[in-house]
Each structure stands twice: as C-alpha cells, then as structure tokens.
Amino acid sequence: MGKTVIEKIIGSHTRENAEAGSIVWMDLDIRSARDFGGPNVVKNFTREYGDDPVQDRDKTFFTFDLCVPACSLKYADNQQICRSFARKKGIHVYDVDEGIGSHVLMEKGHAAGGTTVVGTDSHLNILGAVDCFGQGMGDVDITFAFRTGRSWFEVPETIRVEVSGTPGEDCSAKDLTLFLLKKLGTREAALKAVEFTGDAVFNLSLAGRITLCSMITEMAGIVGFIPGASEKTRKEISRWSGGKWSPLEPDPKAAYSNVIRIDVDGMTPQIAAPFHPHNVKDAEELKEIEVDSGFIGSCTNGRLEDFRAAARILKGRRLKSGVNLKIVPATRSVYSGLLEEGILSGLFESGAVIDNPGCGGCAEGHVGLTGEGEVQISTGNRNFEGKQGKGRTYLASPEVVAASCVLGRIGVPGEL
Amino acid sequence: MKAMNITGRIWVLTDSRGRLIEDIDTDQIYHNAFLHITDLEEMGRHALGNLEGWKDFSSKVKAGDIVVAGRNFGAGSSRQQAVDCFLALKVALIIAPSFGAIYFRNAVNSALPLLRGEGTVSKLAEKKEWRSGDVLNIDLGSGKGVNQTRRKEFQLEPMSRVQKDILEAGGLFAYGRKIIE
Numbered sequence: 001m002g003k004t005v006i007e008k009i010i011g012s013h014t015r016e017n018a019e020a021g022s023i024v025w026m027d028l029d030i031r032s033a034r035d036f037g038g039p040n041v042v043k044n045f046t047r048e049y050g051d052d053p054v055q056d057r058d059k060t061f062f063t064f065d066l067c068v069p070a071c072s073l074k075y076a077d078n079q080q081i082c083r084s085f086a087r088k089k090g091i092h093v094y095d096v097d098e099g100i101g102s103h104v105l106m107e108k109g110h111a112a113g114g115t116t117v118v119g120t121d122s123h124l125n126i127l128g129a130v131d132c133f134g135q136g137m138g139d140v141d142i143t144f145a146f147r148t149g150r151s152w153f154e155v156p157e158t159i160r161v162e163v164s165g166t167p168g169e170d171c172s173a174k175d176l177t178l179f180l181l182k183k184l185g186t187r188e189a190a191l192k193a194v195e196f197t198g199d200a201v202f203n204l205s206l207a208g209r210i211t212l213c214s215m216i217t218e219m220a221g222i223v224g225f226i227p228g229a230s231e232k233t234r235k236e237i238s239r240w241s242g243g244k245w246s247p248l249e250p251d252p253k254a255a256y257s258n259v260i261r262i263d264v265d266g267m268t269p270q271i272a273a274p275f276h277p278h279n280v281k282d283a284e285e286l287k288e289i290e291v292d293s294g295f296i297g298s299c300t301n302g303r304l305e306d307f308r309a310a311a312r313i314l315k316g317r318r319l320k321s322g323v324n325l326k327i328v329p330a331t332r333s334v335y336s337g338l339l340e341e342g343i344l345s346g347l348f349e350s351g352a353v354i355d356n357p358g359c360g361g362c363a364e365g366h367v368g369l370t371g372e373g374e375v376q377i378s379t380g381n382r383n384f385e386g387k388q389g390k391g392r393t394y395l396a397s398p399e400v401v402a403a404s405c406v407l408g409r410i411g412v413p414g415e416l
Numbered sequence: 417m418k419a420m421n422i423t424g425r426i427w428v429l430t431d432s433r434g435r436l437i438e439d440i441d442t443d444q445i446y447h448n449a450f451l452h453i454t455d456l457e458e459m460g461r462h463a464l465g466n467l468e469g470w471k472d473f474s475s476k477v478k479a480g481d482i483v484v485a486g487r488n489f490g491a492g493s494s495r496q497q498a499v500d501c502f503l504a505l506k507v508a509l510i511i512a513p514s515f516g517a518i519y520f521r522n523a524v525n526s527a528l529p530l531l532r533g534e535g536t537v538s539k540l541a542e543k544k545e546w547r548s549g550d551v552l553n554i555d556l557g558s559g560k561g562v563n564q565t566r567r568k569e570f571q572l573e574p575m576s577r578v579q580k581d582i583l584e585a586g587g588l589f590a591y592g593r594k595i596i597e
Contacts, residue, residue: 016577023578024578044589048592048593052596137521138494138521140522140525140589141521141525141588143589144588144592148592148596152524152578154517191517
C-alpha cells in the first residue's frame, strides 16, 4: 500500500512500521524548548538525569520568543535558567534577539524537508510548510527528548483536502486559510494529518504556505502539508536549508481516511470573529465594526511578504486618529529585510508602532494585548476569550488589518 | 512494575438521561481554579469536580476502580493534573472510545493505563451491558476482558507495544532510564 507524507516522514525515523494508527518510537532530528516550558524542561532534566549530557547538543536548542527581551522578572529568571543550563550542556540558545523559534528553525536550515522536530510550541506543526514534521509537546516529553533524542508518536490518519477554483484578486494566503478553516471547522481534521492539493495552494509562496500550515492547530489537526511547490517556492526553501530540501510527495496509492473538496472560486476576504478562530465570516458582513487597534505579525503573518503587503496599503496614508497599529516581524532576518527595503520607514510614517521580533499578538508576554472593551484586528491565529486580554480580537490578513486601521473600522483595501 | 491484568469495579460516566458523556474536557476533569495545587493527595479531591452529576466522584471512588467515559475524553488543555488526579485516587484504568491527543500522551507518560474501544464502549454502555458497579477483568496488553458481574466477554483495542513498555516501566522517565544504558 502507498504511503502518505506523514507516514513517509515518520517511517524514515523509526525501525517500526509507521502506518496510520500505530504508535512508534521516532528519532528526532531537532528538539527545542522556549522561554515558555523551557525552565520546566531544565527542572525535570536536573531532577531525572542530573549531570548527564543531552543526547546530541548540536540538535538541541533553546529558542526565546515569548517575552523578549524579558519585560517581567519571572521571564528574566526563566530565560537565565535556560541560558545557564545551555552553557553547562553546550547547547545553542537562539536568544531574545532572534524572533519566533519555529521561524528561526526554518531560516537557519535546522527544519528542512523530511525532518522531525519537537518543542514546547503548540504551533510547531507550522514546519509542515517546509515538509517537516513539527510537533508541540509538554515539558515531560521534551525533557525525555533532550536526553534520548527520541519520542513516541501515534502515526495519524491523513485527510486530503482538494482545493479547486481561484480566490478573488483581493484575497491573500490568510483569506484562503480562514476560508478553509471555516469549511473544515474543528472536527474534520481533528487528530489527523492534512494534505492540501489544488492550484490555489500549490501556487502559494513560502510565506503563504507558512500562513496556511500555521493554522492546522486551529483546525485541531496534527500537521498540514502542501505536497509539491512552485519552482519559486522550491528555490526559497532550498536557500534556507542550504539545498537540503527536496519536496515530499505522497505515493499514488496512499490511503486517506477522508477526501474533502472545497471550492474557493471567487471567494472574498475573510475574517474570524471573536471568540473562535473558526468563527469565520466574509469581511463584508463585519464592516460596521469600529476598531481601536491593529496588530500585524505572529508566526502566521510575520514574514517580509506580509509587511510588504501592509506597506503597499499604508503608503502615503495615515492611521485613523486614535487607532494604534502594532508591527512585529517574525524574525531578525525579516526585520533586516524591512530595513533594507525601506518598508520600516513607510510603516513608521503611517503612524504604526514597530517592535522587535517575537511572538507578539498571541499570548501575554509581548505586545498585542487588549483592554476591556477594546476591539483589535490582528493577523494572529487565535482570538479565544481572554487570550490577549479582555478585548475582542478579529483575525484577518495584513492587507485587511492595514486598511481597517486607516478606516477606523473593519474594511478591505478596495474601500480606500 | 505495573500489573497488566486488572480487576475492578466500573464507574460509567453517564448524564442524567443515562447516556455516556462525550467530550469531557480537562476543565471538567480538573478545573483551572485548582492548578496551583502541587500535593497529589489534594489533587485527587477535585477529580471530575466540575462534571455535572459527578462532582462527588472523589468521595465515592475506591482504589482499583475503573472509569468508563464517552469519546474524546480529556479534550482541551495540556494540564498534567487532569491525569494526576486519577493517579492520586489510585484509579486503575480509564476506558473510552477515544481520548484527546495530549491527554493520551500525558497519561501514557505518567503510567496511567488507558484503553480505547471505538465502537465497542458506547454500545456496551448504551445496551446497559456495562453499568456502574459491575466488575470487569481486563488484560491490558490484549484488551480482552470479561464483565464478571454479567458473565459477558468483550474486546477493546490492544495496547500498543510503546504504551505497554512505558506502562510496565512505570512512566516515561523510568522507561528512559532503562533504555539509556
């Protein structure tokens, strides 16, 4: 019988039969911990293994991205606990200057096609964008992974989502992602791997693939893949991975637990309304809603391409008086691109606040929090009640966030 | 070394209409208001403390009892306490058609035995072939069992090799010490 992408990746990292439904021991190429979860990993490791070495220090990393540089005493302590442990064990730390760990692992070529990666980040499955099996886990699992280089995993069944049609011209990868989330909800992909097919996904740029794969978590899925990639995207990924990347394809007779067809033809910009990411509506339906603030960034929309798109909308315009727009690049290299291309000054001129790279807009620890009664429009991936504060968060594309911050209400670029 | 053959009294988690409760989430198993508790014994007192109809579970359950629940047991957050509270009460086994993915990992890693029976568990509970108070004998490895009260055999999904190895060692860390040599 043929194999799906996830069966191929896990299969090449185990001596057992990696068929959907079986639980196998998996060799890990990379294991990582953040400033969230990391201190507990250190505590567990010290208690369980004392002075033992980590299994392979060149494959073990700390990535600080949650509260960077630390703006609370607790995070300052936690980061220092990880740094001290790292020095003792000879582990590299991607410190407070680097940005979102999952993106750093891709950019530095650690997470490349066919590799297995675990860490303390529930969006680590974003690495599916580069045909890599990433998985977020708790501190017990990650401690064990640091010491042994292994983890057990139940090979998930795979569903194939066949996307047909061409989205409307004003739609970005985020609109497509939200539209697919609206159709799939949280049941169809639950506990499953997802393979997307069809021109609308095949033609996505690397940044677009990252956006789509980052929200498999919100679909309750294990990991998402877009088998194959356009020539341009292949080059981009290969550059990051130093040529190590080659696209993974499922076998022609791979077994899928379900095949779902979704037609995206002529779709319009999409927005997830509070308090669930899958509560997705046409932007058209929400145009009366006034916004207090905007956020562009996160692991979902923090790439250079996302800021280029926002800058095109904001060029020569000012934010509506009283509206704050917060900009957080995903990584230091994205930040560098913003500087080189002069995008930063354009965003600054419009009135936006620009912060250093990190996990802003998602959880407490970085910028992008809301006060009671505040309405925020964000490019993030979660809008659960209380997640970013007491306000109400709407999820949208960088273009829609930029346009809404100029209009002072939810709106699309065409209205400017 | 954990016992791999279990005999125990079952608690079938049903609602007021007698139906097996599905999607019991980690806040119903162990409410977030008690996350600050670090003492295992104390955690036991809050097991199912937020599940309608079962708030007094911790005072009724005895060491060695078995819990039977509906599909997707342990949905939601990754909190370890939702597993630990059953360990504190010395619950011997939890049976459900399926479990939340993170809950399943946490339970396996902490050596709390879980068995799945997609298709079987709901039917047995619906047809009243399993009722709270019945005594089951189950071989964890093969998933084969008998309801001793009603003298009826049943078959759940066998435990995987990995799950069995970690369980027999007494948890992920203990298993790790065995394989690191």
